[in-house]
Amino acid sequence: QLQLVASGGGSVQAGGSLTLSCAVSAFGSCMGWFRQAPGKELEGIAAIDTDGSTDYADRVKGRFSVYKDNPNRTMYLQMNNLKPEDTAIYNCAAAHLHPCLLVPGPYRWPITARSGGTQVTVSS
Numbered sequence: 001q002l003q004l005v006a007s008g009g010g011s012v013q014a015g016g017s018l019t020l021s022c023a024v025s026a027f028g029s030c031m032g033w034f035r036q037a038p039g040k041e042l043e044g045i046a047a048i049d050t051d052g053s054t055d056y057a058d059r060v061k062g063r064f065s066v067y068k069d070n071p072n073r074t075m076y077l078q079m080n081n082l083k084p085e086d087t088a089i090y091n092c093a094a095a096h097l098h099p100c101l102l103v104p105g106p107y108r109w110p111i112t113a114r115s116g117g118t119q120v121t122v123s124s
Contacts, residue, residue: 004025027068033066047066091116
């Protein structure tokens, strides 16, 4: 059974940067990052396929970057120019999905494993 551990959250001011890590026992064919803010729906924000192709939610496109370190079995989410609306609990997930896109929606992603959350707080 796949195991995923997300880390790297913290508190930053608007305009700052954070990098989240997702350590995995093994990569799924499709890996993704999700977040959920208080009182809001779960949101898929980034996905990466085995060939390195990526998909991003519009609201993070150009600011967030997802990439993998295959030898170290870690996926990262580099977050730049953070905004208060990025405040949420972030987690990572593995899925069997091809093509690896956010389109099915966070509640329809065929998730095989999900990490615990890591809190990101962005202050204005």
